[in-house]
Amino acid sequence: MRIDHLEMRWVRLPLVAPFRTSFGTSYDRDTFLVRVVTDEGVEGWSECGAEPEPLYSSEFLAGAELVLRDHLMPRLVALGDRLAAHLVQPTLAPVTGHPMAKHVLETAILDAQLRATGLGFADHLGSVRDRVPAGVSVGIMDEIDELVAAVGGYLEQGYVRIKLKIEPGWDLEPVRVIRETYGDIPLQVDANAAYTLLDAQHLARLDEFDLLLIEQPLPEDDMRGHAELARRIRTPVCLDESITSARDAATAIVLGAAAIINIKPSRVGGYLESRRIHDVAHAHGIPVWCGGMLETGIGRAPNLALAALPGFTLPGDTSASDRYYRTDLTEPFVLEDGHVRVPTGPGTGVDVLPDVLEDVTISTSTIPWRA
Ligand code: NPG
Numbered sequence: 001m002r003i004d005h006l007e008m009r010w011v012r013l014p015l016v017a018p019f020r021t022s023f024g025t026s027y028d029r030d031t032f033l034v035r036v037v038t039d040e041g042v043e044g045w046s047e048c049g050a051e052p053e054p055l056y057s058s059e060f061l062a063g064a065e066l067v068l069r070d071h072l073m074p075r076l077v078a079l080g081d082r083l084a085a086h087l088v089q090p091t092l093a094p095v096t097g098h099p100m101a102k103h104v105l106e107t108a109i110l111d112a113q114l115r116a117t118g119l120g121f122a123d124h125l126g127s128v129r130d131r132v133p134a135g136v137s138v139g140i141m142d143e144i145d146e147l148v149a150a151v152g153g154y155l156e157q158g159y160v161r162i163k164l165k166i167e168p169g170w171d172l173e174p175v176r177v178i179r180e181t182y183g184d185i186p187l188q189v190d191a192n193a194a195y196t197l198l199d200a201q202h203l204a205r206l207d208e209f210d211l212l213l214i215e216q217p218l219p220e221d222d223m224r225g226h227a228e229l230a231r232r233i234r235t236p237v238c239l240d241e242s243i244t245s246a247r248d249a250a251t252a253i254v255l256g257a258a259a260i261i262n263i264k265p266s267r268v269g270g271y272l273e274s275r276r277i278h279d280v281a282h283a284h285g286i287p288v289w290c291g292g293m294l295e296t297g298i299g300r301a302p303n304l305a306l307a308a309l310p311g312f313t314l315p316g317d318t319s320a321s322d323r324y325y326r327t328d329l330t331e332p333f334v335l336e337d338g339h340v341r342v343p344t345g346p347g348t349g350v351d352v353l354p355d356v357l358e359d360v361t362i363s364t365s366t367i368p369w370r371a
Pocket of ligand 1: 021056137190192240291292293294295317318319
């Protein structure tokens, strides 16, 4: 495959409501999109998962842009005609870290490659379902009443699983109230690394609420701590930030640090590594589910394809477009009976809506695919 040029487009989409986590509050979705255009005019699109600030992980948007342009792209350009999606990861391996920058590049290339052959992400990855159950992630709120109302609204819309963001000072009480108000719903919590092992006894008090899982209670690099915590609490421990590769997944599983894994393609460097994590987990009988980073339809579409693989046995943060945006960048994904349909067309199976794109664009730059 030959690429003619790459376009980077910075966009800002207002969220329908602020989204607060233990690492900060988002009012908008700020990111950049990558569009590659082949010499035959086929396009490939993707969306960067990084945040404006390095709070969720060490990556951030401006850094990802720089790494992509100055360190990643030149290595792929050097492949010449041999460029293919499966060669992106090994070619970029000498660059340490930066999975989100690698992901956005690999995904755009994979999209163009699949569009050129007419194959969709779902068939390419090995998906086995045509729709996936949708969960929803509910942010930290100022008042418990607000949370109760928000969760009630999502349940009414049909979401099949609720995830509550927690942090010290916003954990036992919100979980208790949601359990008492809505009974036996599938419920889980996400701490985004806000606790330490010293909080083990406190976190054990969540056991009585029969949660599906507690996600990433401890810091990203505390694999041993998660293994120890898993021995001290009954709620299954799920890892998100700690897992950046199939090798991390193998380590976490063998150490007993993860009973469940959240797979986010941008956190792990792309869809091909996501599939390898899925395969490792599946072989060990460890359930996985697909996380979200407030993606627009561009990033959501391939996430849905991934979430349709056989080992994705828990509902993901794969909500409908209107949970995030009044107007999505693609035709909106809608909730049908608690599920979202997996796109079937070539590549990601979705097309960008040019008018919406123009409205949300902050700046665009085009880089020729040449040394
Ligand atoms: O539905 O896309 C979604 C959001 C799910 O809670 C969610 N994402 O920590 O998993 C997370 C969180 C997140 C959002 C992380 C933005 C990083 C950026």
